[in-house]
Amino acid sequence: MRKIFLIVLLVGFVAYAGLNLAESVTPYVSIAEARATSNGVQVKGLLDKNFQLAQVGNEFIFSLQDEETGETLRVKFDGIKPDQFDEAYHIVAVGKYAPEDETFHAKKLLIKCPSKYEGQQAR
Numbered sequence: 001m002r003k004i005f006l007i008v009l010l011v012g013f014v015a016y017a018g019l020n021l022a023e024s025v026t027p028y029v030s031i032a033e034a035r036a037t038s039n040g041v042q043v044k045g046l047l048d049k050n051f052q053l054a055q056v057g058n059e060f061i062f063s064l065q066d067e068e069t070g071e072t073l074r075v076k077f078d079g080i081k082p083d084q085f086d087e088a089y090h091i092v093a094v095g096k097y098a099p100e101d102e103t104f105h106a107k108k109l110l111i112k113c114p115s116k117y118e119g120q121q122a123r
Contacts, residue, residue, distance in 0.1 A: 026094055031066045031073045034097045034104060043104060044092045047085075048072050055081055064091060064104075073097075077106045087113045 029041045045064030051072070054061040060077040075093050085091075088111045095106035 028092075031064065031069070031071045034073065035099070038096065040094070040096050042092050042094050042110075043073065043075075044090055045073065047088055047091060053081070064093060073104050074102065075104045075106050077109055079109075082109055082111055084111055084113050085109075089114050 026040045026042050028044060029037070031043060031045065034041050034043045043064060045066050048063035048065040051063035051074075058079065060079060060081045062075055062077075064073045064075055065071070066073075075095075077093070090112040092110035092112070093104055093106040094108040094110070095104055097104050
């Protein structure tokens, strides 16, 4: 009886851990793919220099541009403008696209800046 209880407990734990892991994985997608899904995703792009950045209350609004297609995506980040945002080489926005306001709502931003070691020659 005790072995059955332990097996059931172990199976339950593995199932719970698997479901939580599956929910925490967010795939990288293009801007077009982000617009087509209602799931949480990661969108990588360049800062759209033609878009006026805005901090409205606790929302930071900017636009990402797809490197390959040039397509743009308006992004609202729930927070303030991150440090080194203006020096960003790539920006990854993690969140969901909302078709009702045609905006990607980001809960997290990952900023990739050029390395200070790029371009230096080995000595």
